[in-house]
Amino acid sequence: MTDPKKTYDVAILGWWYGKNYGSILTYYGLNRAIDSLGYSILMVHEPLGYNGYRVSWPDDILSMEFARRIGYEHTEQQHYSELPALNEVARTFVVGSDQLWNPLIGRVNDDLFLDFVGEQNDRVAYATSFGNRGTEKFKPAFVADHAANLQKFKAISVRERYAVDTARDVFGAKATMVVDPVFLLPKEHYGKLASASTVSPQGEYMAVFFLDPSPEKKAAALAVADKLGFKKIMVIPNPDGGRESVTALFADEPRAEILAEDAPENFLRIYRDSSYVITDSFHGSAFAAIFEKPFSSIYNAKRGADRFKDLLTALGFGESRRVRETDTAAEIASNPNVTREIDFTDARAYLERGRAASMEWLQAALDPENKDSAALDPSKISAAAAAVVQNFSLKNPEFTAMTSGWRISPGARGTRLRVARGGAVLGNLAWTDLPAAVKKGASYLLRIDWTPRTATPTVNLHLRNPDTGRFRVVGKVDIPAKSRSARTDTVIIRVPESGLSQFMLGAIHFTGLGAGADVRSIELTELAAGTAPAGLSSLGGAPAQGFAGQSKALALKDHERQMHSYNHSRTPQALSGARARMIFHAHAIEKGLSRSNFRAGFGKVAVPGLAKEMNAWLAAGHSVDDSFLQSSAAVMKSYFQRHDSLKSDVSPYRQLFSPAAQELIDNCTHQEGGVLPADQLREISREDVDERSFLNVMYGRRSVREFTRQPVADEDIARAVQIAMQAPSVCNRQGARVHQFEDPRTIKSVLDIQGGFAGYEMPPRLLLISADLDAFLFAPERNQPFVDGGLFMMSLLLGLTQVGLGSCSLNTAMGTEKESKIRKIIDIPEHEVFISFVAVGHYDDQVLVPRSKRTEIDEILIAHRKG
Known part of the structure; x- marks a missing residue:
């Protein structure tokens, strides 16, 4: 404080x-x-x-x-x-x-x-x-x-x-x-802090600290303990939600003891008093070096393998302290670097030099008398940028495998890649990092010095994007039958997209006895503009005919239509575009007003956006009785009244609205804007509604974002899906699919990427509605998966309401990067396209939900009369 x-x-x-x-x-x-x-x-x-x-x-x-x-x-x-x-x-x-x-x-x-x-x-x-x-x-x-x-x-x-x-x-x-x-800080400082711990580990033990625990990492840790003779293992949970996972993972291991209480002092105490450490954490590896404990490090690709490489190289260990989660017990037992004997001379010297130099830099930077500046001279900036021409050379490149389908053995004369028995299948990939991403649209000379071993006549070469997992074929090499000799292959490539920073091989191309490759070096040299051979095109483009050609032409037409609509919606006469922008911002504010953990002052983007649109509408002389304008005014009236009741000053936001808009907000009597309890009807039906009649379900459906802890029954989900299955589909092909998730970690990982549930507790269940492209046969059906999927999703939302569950659809309007990350987590096939996520659970009928104004029927129903 x-x-x-x-x-x-x-x-x-x-x-x-x-x-x-x-x-x-x-x-x-x-x-x-x-x-x-x-x-x-x-x-x-x-x-x-x-x-x-x-x-x-x-x-x-x-x-x-x-x-x-x-x-x-x-x-x-x-x-x-x-x-x-x-x-x-x-x-x-x-x-x-x-x-x-x-x-x-x-x-x-x-x-x-x-x-x-x-x-x-x-x-x-x-x-x-x-x-x-x-x-x-x-x-x-x-x-x-x-x-x-x-x-x-x-x-x-x-x-x-x-x-x-x-x-x-x-x-x-x-x-x-x-x-x-x-x-x-020196070891002695952390040692003193460790003495303030609430735990006192007894006897000799090996410490295990995994940020992302898995059965494979557990097996590697036990193999290290077996080799080094440890009868006790102290497991440190990741304090960010990792206790449950490691407790379950090590439940059947009698040697394992889980650290009882999360605290930095306890973490340091376990490290300080340990006899060996195995970790997949960058800072876990760092503290092993600080305390000078013999250790094994599993490079955590999820959190950036580059950091581990840089750290252990700087400490003087190179690859010697690395083990892989794919290593077998036999490989760990035969690894001479899995040993209690470790020389910290180089590491100690690096830390002492680095600490001294960094403290000197920090002292100078903080000195108020020092008037230095981090800005470069503008002429030097442009010169530096112009001088960047990529020329990469990787000697004995280090590869990472996606699965156990590869066996990787680094060596002084190259890296040996071996395909495991049965591993020559799609999806078994191995890659090595380039120093930086290659440039989109640039041409390169790719030279690989290697000894490929395969019965396959052609091997494809790929570049991969580590953030999205997407890879592209950029060249291919013809391999003579039964050839196992050293060779150098040269391929000229043009980079088809941005973000490609890894060279990749697929196990599918390596078949036969002893299949794989010894890779000694990989070189990439950027070619000057205009020097690539004539006729070279960006790889990965679609053919000009057939299904792919039609699909591309249709996509371009869709793009043209979309851009025309986008531009038209921003013209003064396009009232529908102005209404859409108003309701976009107003609904964002409604969601903020509905939160139980209300955050005063929210709306950095939404409030100025709504002010801009309301001011423009009124300045253009459009009707002040328009329902979307009135609903937007009602939302802002609720916003300002809520802050007044909390004595929270949001006057800077109020000043964003023109005097005419402020007057409209202050005098607004419109009711369909803001929030209301979930058990109230958003709009009054003109029909008599019987208990759970169609109109009761339709008018009673809510987008609920806050759920109770009452368990959700599988049979209720199944009943809702059965209802949704009555939805029509093209030629009754029924391409819709529903994936159901209940593991809290999986749900959080997915929704953190999706981004539409921030600030709320995770839902008890998460559904993903997808559409299987295999159900759609012709190029003109390019939009049908989304039509059928949307019909199914709406039916499912109504089905969930019918069985008494709350739900909220969460859009999948995302780029390939987010989608690829989600696919990795929940293993959705590439031939299924995402329609929508749906959060599901029981809810208190008094919880607040956005009012979500619906437009008038004559804005939707356009009557085309005779004549």
């Missing part, structure tokens, strides 16, 4: 309030390092109001309890509009570590670029990350918004070497590489 009258030397922004040990101890390291330099520190809690990814954090979570024990002085969560007042509270603002500048993370917003800091105060970044290597994710709008802010920084440091280039070439800013903040 803070004293409102106190001032501070330094204010730190970042994710110190996260529920994982990495974030907590990262910011602890930074806090204590700055404290050791003699500066007073204020920790700034996450501001609200930006978007749905910014939520109110409970006060009783792990990180906040730790903050109180340590004695952090910190702000309470507040609206981002209050951030400028901190300029009077602190002199220097430091944005900390983590991927705070990764545009792919929803929580990344303007505050993390210190946009609110005044010219009189200093801005510093310590070990901040742009995310994984590659620059395709930085869209022009993101760069335009944030480059100017980064160039206002006094000093910038980053934690990845490639981020130095990103800062310079994308944002025009100088950056220095420093060590992770956990390395700023």
Whole structure:
């Protein structure tokens, strides 16, 4: 907590309030390092109001309890509009570590670029990350918004070497590489903190810390314990929801003991007193090095394998401490590096040098007398950007396999890839990271020095996007029959899309006895514009005839129609477009008003958007009696009345509305806008409604987002699906499918990506309605999966209402990146297209739901009379 009258030397922004040990101890390291330099520190809690990814954090979570024990002085969560007042509270603002500048993370917003800091105060970044290597994710709008802010920084440091280039070439800013903040403190400091733990482990044991536990990782850990003779295993749960999973995973292992209480001090105590560590965590590996414990590290591809590689290389271990979750017990038993004997001489020297250099950098950056700037000279920015020509050379490239269908053996003379028995099937993929994504539309000379072993006459070469999982064939190599000799193959390729940063091989192309390849090197050389051979086209394009040709032509026609509609909807005479934009913003505000955990001041995007549309409507002289305008006014009247009742000042939002719009809002008597209890009818039916009649079901259906804990019965879901199966489909082909999920972790993982349920507790059940493309035979049926799927989905929503369950449809209007991530989690076949998710559960009939105004019938029903 803070004293409102106190001032501070330094204010730190970042994710110190996260529920994982990495974030907590990262910011602890930074806090204590700055404290050791003699500066007073204020920790700034996450501001609200930006978007749905910014939520109110409970006060009783792990990180906040730790903050109180340590004695952090910190702000309470507040609206981002209050951030400028901190300029009077602190002199220097430091944005900390983590991927705070990764545009792919929803929580990344303007505050993390210190946009609110005044010219009189200093801005510093310590070990901040742009995310994984590659620059395709930085869209022009993101760069335009944030480059100017980064160039206002006094000093910038980053934690990845490639981020130095990103800062310079994308944002025009100088950056220095420093060590992770956990390395700023010595072993003795963490040892003292560990002594404050609430646990006292006894005897010799091996520590296990898995962020993403799996049966394969458990098997690897047990194999290490077996080899090294450990009779006791201490398992540290991931405090961010991981206790249940590791408890179930290790329930049948008599040697395993689960750490009883989540706390950073307990985490450190288990590490400090252990005799060996195995982990899939970057910071778990870091603390093994800090405490100088013999360890094995499983590179966690979900959380960025590059980080592990960089860390262990810098520590002087290279690949020696790595084990793979696909390693068999025999492979681990024969691995000479799975040993209690480990030399920390190089690691100790690296940490001492890195700590000293990074502390020196930090001291200079925080010195108020230092007037340095992170901005590059404009001429140097353009020169640097112009000089970037890609030329990659990978010696003994390191491959990662998607499944156990590959066996990978790194060696001094190349990497041996072996296809396991029965593994030569679709979907068994192995890839290696390129230093950066290749450029969309550019041409490259791809040269591979290898010894392929296959009975297949042709091997396809692929490039892969690690974020989406999407890969494209970019070339092929003809292999002579029975050839197993060393060879160098050269292929000229043109990159068909952005984001491709991995070279990939598929096991399907490697058949026969001993199938696989020894890969010694891979080189990619960008060709100057115009030097690629004539006739080379971007690979992956559709043929000009047949089904694919028709499909492409139809898609282009659909695109033309869509763009025409988009442009027309923004003309002054297009009232339907203006109504649609008004109701889009008004409904977003209604959802905010309906939340039980109401967040005062919400609506950063929706309120200005609605103000703009209402002002434009009135300025154009359109009817003030229009129901969508009146409903929008009613929504804003509810919004302002709700804030008045809470004595929360939202006058800046009110000033966005023109005087005419303010008058309309103040005098509005329209009832169909705002929120209402879920048991009330949104609109009054003109018919007499019998109990559970069709009209009762239709008019009683609600989009419910808050559910009770009452279990959902499988038979109720099945009854609702049976009702939905009465929906019509083209030629009765019945292509609709329903996937049902009840595992809370799976539901959360999916909805975090989908993005439409932020701020609510997860639903008890989640359904995904899809349509099987195999049911649709002809190119003109390109839209039919969505027509049939939509009919089925509506019938299912009514079926759920009929059986007494609440539901909320959650759209699947998403790009390929999100869709690919979701497919990986829930294993939906590629030949099924997503129609909609549906959250399902029981609900309290007094819970608030958006009123969701429906338009008048004569806006929908257009009568075409004779003559």
